[in-house]
Amino acid sequence: MDATENDVFDAFDALGLDRRLAVTADTVENAWHALSREAHPDAETGDAATAATLNRAKATLAGAGSRLRHWLELSGVEPPRHGAVDGDLMELFARVGGILAEADAVLKQRAEATTALSKALLAEPAFAAQKATQDLLGRLQRERLAIEARFSEFDADAAAGSFENALAAAGRLGFLEKWEAQCRGRIVSLISG
Template structure:
């Protein structure tokens, strides 16, 4: 953890624990944000408000929370994680789905008439369904790693491996989320 970075758990008044309920993070953030907001009659502090917002971002997702937790402990976070066979297979699947979705989005963009759009409706439904199913699978994996947070607190080496996996899975999920939004627009 960089010297200028502070412990996000402490900033939000939360216990330093991976297994903290995300609702607790949001509740702590909301309460402190209200107090520190610069528009708060006389008692607002824009620097403090920014610090509180940064702390929330550090804890908001399982991957960010795990990374910050490891940094607090002085663990070196590998920059480049290796893909095991299972992740490599998923990488291929997600890559193919992203390519398929991008191809569909180009067709959708080119379809300017009502008839052209109607012709794409079935394909749109199929692509949307595939994206949502893969996102559901990735979300299950994220939830599975997050469910292991109590045991990861006792094994920092395993926590680092969990972070490596979360990096990929959360990134892929975000990429698919972006494509899903584009499909729905």
């Protein structure tokens, strides 16, 4: 289960799972729970190193992007560090940048507002920024889920020795997940402010 210095860490193997992309988050969670109960350092048979390996495996496989990159690495394919940006992704990049900049501007104005009236006047722009960011987050999530829906296809392609589609998806997925996290952060700031 534990990787030595010469071995490549295999999160799938660590959790006793088949090496395939099309594994659900529930499957990863259930495998982790079953193994981590015994490995927890407080358990009679527990071992801190094994528990750490299981936690690392869960973290690696929990997110679609990290799972895809790990799967590619285990397949001997170097995942893209910075994927090619096609026209559609470039358009989305510009949209993300614009909406996040609008949210940041509202957050800055709200932080600088000193009176109840000035804060109240920012309620409408804050709501508009929150809605635009939530709408964008929805679009990003749909695009990410569309890529995840192709994971079985990537598994089948890999069995035939082809990784082109998976590589293209890995680059795109990296951007989508990063932008999703940024949108979530802005939404929390807009709501809690």
